[in-house]
Amino acid sequence: MHLPDDFIKQMKPRLGEAWDAFEAAMHEPHTRGVRFKQHTVDTQLATQIKANIPPSIVPLLEQPVPWTNTGYYIDLTAPLGKTILHEVGAFYLQEPSAMAVAAAVNAQPGEYVLDLCAAPGGKSTALADQLSGKGTLVVNEIHPARVRILAENIERMGVSAAVVHNAPDTLARAWPNAFDAVLVDAPCSGEGMFRKDPQAIAAWQPDAPEICARRQREILDQAVQLLKPGGRLIYSTCTFNPQENEQMMAWLEDAHGLTLIDLPDWPGWTSGCPDWADGRPSLAFTRRLWPHLARGEGHFVACLTKPGHLATPAAKETQTRERNDKTWLDWLTAQLHEIPAPCLSPIEHKNVLFSNELGHLPLRGVRVLRAGTPLATKQNNRYIPQQALALRLRPEQAKQVIQLDASAAAAYIRGDALSYTGEQRGYALVAYEGFVLGWVKAVAGRLNNLYPKGWRNSHLI
Numbered sequence: 001m002h003l004p005d006d007f008i009k010q011m012k013p014r015l016g017e018a019w020d021a022f023e024a025a026m027h028e029p030h031t032r033g034v035r036f037k038q039h040t041v042d043t044q045l046a047t048q049i050k051a052n053i054p055p056s057i058v059p060l061l062e063q064p065v066p067w068t069n070t071g072y073y074i075d076l077t078a079p080l081g082k083t084i085l086h087e088v089g090a091f092y093l094q095e096p097s098a099m100a101v102a103a104a105v106n107a108q109p110g111e112y113v114l115d116l117c118a119a120p121g122g123k124s125t126a127l128a129d130q131l132s133g134k135g136t137l138v139v140n141e142i143h144p145a146r147v148r149i150l151a152e153n154i155e156r157m158g159v160s161a162a163v164v165h166n167a168p169d170t171l172a173r174a175w176p177n178a179f180d181a182v183l184v185d186a187p188c189s190g191e192g193m194f195r196k197d198p199q200a201i202a203a204w205q206p207d208a209p210e211i212c213a214r215r216q217r218e219i220l221d222q223a224v225q226l227l228k229p230g231g232r233l234i235y236s237t238c239t240f241n242p243q244e245n246e247q248m249m250a251w252l253e254d255a256h257g258l259t260l261i262d263l264p265d266w267p268g269w270t271s272g273c274p275d276w277a278d279g280r281p282s283l284a285f286t287r288r289l290w291p292h293l294a295r296g297e298g299h300f301v302a303c304l305t306k307p308g309h310l311a312t313p314a315a316k317e318t319q320t321r322e323r324n325d326k327t328w329l330d331w332l333t334a335q336l337h338e339i340p341a342p343c344l345s346p347i348e349h350k351n352v353l354f355s356n357e358l359g360h361l362p363l364r365g366v367r368v369l370r371a372g373t374p375l376a377t378k379q380n381n382r383y384i385p386q387q388a389l390a391l392r393l394r395p396e397q398a399k400q401v402i403q404l405d406a407s408a409a410a411a412y413i414r415g416d417a418l419s420y421t422g423e424q425r426g427y428a429l430v431a432y433e434g435f436v437l438g439w440v441k442a443v444a445g446r447l448n449n450l451y452p453k454g455w456r457n458s459h460l461i
């Protein structure tokens, strides 16, 4: 790997004595990580978390990522992306330093949270875990192809969120002062991706930091409008230069009157460098991960508050066709012990019921890819459950659950019918190692496989 000459020219004088260690680390192999769903975790202690992870995955884990309680380092060759459990959203493969961003957001159940630059969804899926189904999570992506990948990951990970597809200024016009927390995981010059992705090196130009900074200022102008007074703006990049980091935060404090607040001292992270901007002490409240100081590719994270006090949400503006429909509620109650709140009053579109994840946010003026996840298809007043509903559920939430072993789980994901000697009849969830795989319809002697045809796969382990 050859670092761009102009990158060396820019960074070497800044890093001074630390340059040699940084350069040596940039020639080491990159790091790789996996983040488990919060609901697999019933303790804060990393050593005990492992006990709640699917047994077949445990041997593939190295040590915990120290700044999160749900992440582990994994070997570059660990085939986690090819497993059945990855397919059904038991975990998300994520670059370890990126895992700190959700910790900085620290979303609280009940909050309105916006992930403004969300695709492919690494941080969105972590924010959803923090909200644990209580609150409103909106994930936005401007790029048409990337928003589809985001929606797929939201569905695969069983996330309670609305997926929207807009430029930030459109959202700011539609939803001013609407969010308790807005995450701007900004498009950046990607210097922290150099080890992992040779294309990031090829795409880097000497003026990349300045070009990216211009775009980041435009996004941040809109992000501030979207925040409630007193709300939090979390900003992150995976790049090293100060134009997109400390200098951007100094600009944000001055241009919009926001105030930087101190972030936790995550092990191995350092404070941002005030001297790389105008020396203001508040820049030390930001955090940086350097690859020569901690195991990760590199990240910058900051959290700021908007002046004012958090107020109550704007009045509800109902534009959706909500269904407090008895047949639907009866059907849901017959299937589930515990019904996720957004599933109670779904939105119907072309005979498919979608969970309603937008809370009080009005739909007018916003391009919505999915107001929620598909729950069921309606056919002659009967409901056929959708895969996305299954993936939102924990096995214990359903009235009928059939546990599968590894070979039956593989057969299910392939799309095979499964023989069955049990007593359950009708729709049931099938689960493997504590995670829901999908729906079956149990009849005498057989489980009819409802795993969607387009998802079936014979090559998973």
Ligand SMILES: C[S@@+](CC[C@H](N)C(=O)[O-])C[C@H]1O[C@@H](n2cnc3c(N)ncnc32)[C@H](O)[C@@H]1O
Residues within 6 Å of the ligand: 098, 116, 117, 118, 119, 120, 121, 122, 123, 124, 141, 142, 143, 146, 167, 168, 185, 186, 187, 188, 215, 219
């Ligand atoms: C660093 S990536 C986000 C990664 C994501 N948060 C995750 O954790 O998976 C930045 C995203 O911003 C999007 N983006 C690019 N230009 C944008 C703009 N002008 N406004 C908003 N988002 C933009 C990119 O398409 C990209 O998906």
